[in-house]
Each structure stands twice: as C-alpha cells, then as structure tokens.
Amino acid sequence: MVAVKRVAVFDDDDDLLIIFRFFFEEKGWEVHTYKTSDDVIDKVRMSSPDVILMDNWIPTTGGLFATQMLKNDEELKNIPVIYISANNDIKGIAERAGADTYVAKPFDFEHLQNVVDSFF
Template sequence: MSKLIQVIEDDEAIRDVIEYILQESEFDVTVAANAKEFKINLLNSLPDLILMDVKLPDGDGIQLCRQLKQSLETRNIPVIIMSAHAPAEQSSKDAFADDFISKPFDLDDLLRRIEAQLA
C-alpha cells in the first residue's frame, strides 16, 4: 500500500510539478491550494506525510505546522516545510517541523527527504 502525502502549496505550477513527481514515484497524493482545503482534506484522511508551503493565501504554514504538532491526532505525522524565505527555516524548527526545504529545490533532493521521513 502506497503512502499518502498531503501537499499544501498555493502556486499552481509548483503544486502540479510536486503532485506529478510524487505520483510518478508511486505515492498517493492529495493537494490543497490553501489552509482551508488542507483542513477539509485532513478530515477525510490522515496523510503519512505533509509537505507544506509557508506562505498561504489564507494562513501561515508555520502556525499550521505548530497546530498539527500540538494535536494528539496529527503530531506524529512528519511535516516538511518549503519556503523561498531563509528566515522561515528557523521558524520551521520553532514550529517542530521535521524538515525544511528551501525553494527553489531539486526534485531528487525533495524525493530523498520525503523517503527519509517515511522510513
């Protein structure tokens, strides 16, 4: 059974590339363009990993990560935060994210980091 990855990314082009690469790597993928969609998807099924952008049109990925890590239901789900903004790396650590990927990113590195979190 393949692992489910939830991607939260507001940039449609980036979201589509990530979704395609993950599906080609035989992951099940659910995507959301904003925090509201993500929360709805989360109600339907808990993912094995969450890949999340920091800047969302209706929320802050750092705050969202912090909430996930404080919830009994979701705290053990690995969260990888993505951002083009260097200060977000420290913020992601403060929010207990499991990893941080700087944009732009290498797709092979993205897959290695996802696989390492799922191992």
C-alpha cells in the same frame, strides 16, 4: 500487498502543485493538494497522509500556524511535516512551526526525494 503512500501538499502555487502531483504519482503515491491552509486539521484527517509538505506563504492562516496546529493535535502530531519555502530564514521558521525538517525553494527533486525517504 504494499500499502500506497499518501502525501498532502499545501501550497498556493498552481504550477508547483501540478509538479508535486506528477512527481509523487510517478512514484506510486496518492497525492492530495490544497491551495490554502484553512481547515488544515480536517484536510489532514480526511486525506490521512504519511507525510505533509507545507509552504510558508499559504493563505490564509499561513504555514507556520497550520504546522503548529498539526503538531499540537494528538492524533496528527506524528505525521512528518516538511516545511517548504523560499524564505531566507526557513530553518528558523520551520523550527518555530514545529516542522520535522525543511527544504528551501528552489529545490532539487532528488534532494526532496531523499528528505521524504528519510521518514520511511
């Protein structure tokens, strides 16, 4: 039996959350979506994702701080975090956050899939 992959998506855009849910569920993934980065540690522990997509501009702590918190947690630091943002300095912000990589918005879903697949 093949284990179901899980993704946690942190983004405050309802439309994007629907799109991410559809995209990953079509591939057989279990999807957990969150509109805030509040309690990010508890949310990630509860959903136990294989990969995390993190928006930069997410209430209330923001993606940078939320990612830093995850990467400073011994139990969660090895879960890949893909930083997703329309910010023009996404590379620099993703590096400061400690994200494993980044995808700039707007993005192509084939590119997103390739980035996610690179972790498996």
